[in-house]
Amino acid sequence: MDLKKILRTNIQNLVPYSSARDEFQGEASVFLDANENSFGSPLATAYNRYPDPLQLAVKKKISEIKGVPPQNIFLGNGSDEAIDILIRAFCRPGIDNIILLPPTYGMYEVSANINDVAVKKVPLTAGYQLNLEGIAEAIDENTKLIFICSPNNPTANSIYREDIETVLANFPGLVIIDEAYINYSRQKTFIRELTEYNNLVILQTLSKAWGLAGLRVGMAFASEEIIEVFNKVKPPYNINEASQQLALNALQNVDQVNEWIRETVAERDRLGTALLDLHCVREIFPSDANFLLVKTTDAKGIYQFLVERGIIVRDRSNVILCEDSLRITIGTPNENTLLLGALKSFPH
Structure with a gap:
């Protein structure tokens, strides 16, 4: 893949904003370069200073955990920022298109619509796997990105690895694999394939297994060339200092996170088995995520029944293939246990 052939010309020529923190590297004791409040802040922590625009300390720790060099990591305000930058940087409004594989995560389409980029939809098969023939037919000269969510949201299953490799090997644009739920999966991450495919972008997040949804820290892993595009387009201080420090502290607790993952997977198995015994449940789809997709006799009725008892799930009935x-x-x-108790009392 030649990145220049798919990158928008204006992005290639873009001179990114240079912040005060970009222009100085090293040690100093007096900072009079960024028009900050030199007297401090009303908070105990020194938030009067701008954060590291490239989040190098956080990236170094992620690098140790993931086995990826820091220069191959982008941190965004949630994975949604990475999704938006990919569409803005590589797709010309009103000309180019992306391919989505519904049912899938909704923000891909929302970001495309915001940026006036056409969306081509190739639904998954009945078994929630890729329709490779359909994808091949949908690709044209203006197709720049293909988004593959694996494990997929909302279906919870992993996409066959060999099918993803087929797309990577044959598509001349970028293939984005969204691995938000990879920590719960039997399938291995595609991070090890970064050196094999220069058109590969992997999205992960600290929102799920790491339990940091409130901090909004998403990760993208890609070639240095693609990471440079991310850094060109992003706002200078897209990850605030509080989120950087809290994320850094959390990343010291790998053992705790691994224990939560084990507990979640065990509860996933227990809940799935128990749900199958209920009269209102027709099918439990295989899950590699921290959720189950459950086919029921009356999704809307069950949803409202649970709401009235203070239990909130998500009704996906209006999504293709999730009736x-x-x-x-x-x-x-x-x-x-509370959920199961409530469902047992759902009337026939």
Whole structure:
């Protein structure tokens, strides 16, 4: 893949904003370069100074955990920022298109619509796998990006690895693999394939297994060339200092996160088995995520029934291939027991 052939010309020629923190590197004791409040802030922590625009300390720690050099990492305000930058940087409004594989994560389409980029949809098969022939037919000279969510949201299953490799090997644009739920999966991450495919972008997040949804820290892994595009387009201080420091602290606790993952997977198995015994449940789809997609006898009725009892799940009935299905996040053992107790009393 020749990146210049798919990158928008104005982005290639873009001179990025240079912040005060970009222009100085090293040690100093007096900072009079960024028009900050030199007297401090009302908070105990020194938030009067701008954060590191490239989040190097956080990237170094992520590098140690993921086995990826820091220069191959981009950090965004959630994965949504990375999605938006990819579409803005590589797709010409009103000309180019992206391919989506519904049912899938909704922000791909929202970002495309915001940027006036056409969306081509190739639905997954009945087994929630890639329709390779359909994808090949949908690709044209203006197709720049293909988004593959694996494990997929809302179906919870992983996409066959060999099918993803087929797309990577044959598509001349970027293939984005969204691995938000990879920590719960039996399938390995595609991070090890970064050196093999220069058109590969992997999205991950600290929102799920790491339990940091409130901080909004998403990760993208790609070639240095693609990461440079991210850094060109992003706002100078897209990850605030509080999020950087809290993320850095959390990343020291790998053992705790791994324990939560084990507990979640165990509860996923327990909840899935118990749900199958209920009269209102027709099918539990295989899950590699921290949620289950559950086909029911009456999704809308069950959803409202649970709301009235203070239990909130997600009704996915209006999504293609998910008719009468609820998406249920794996809760704590107590929360899952409360859910099961409520569903047992759902009337026939």
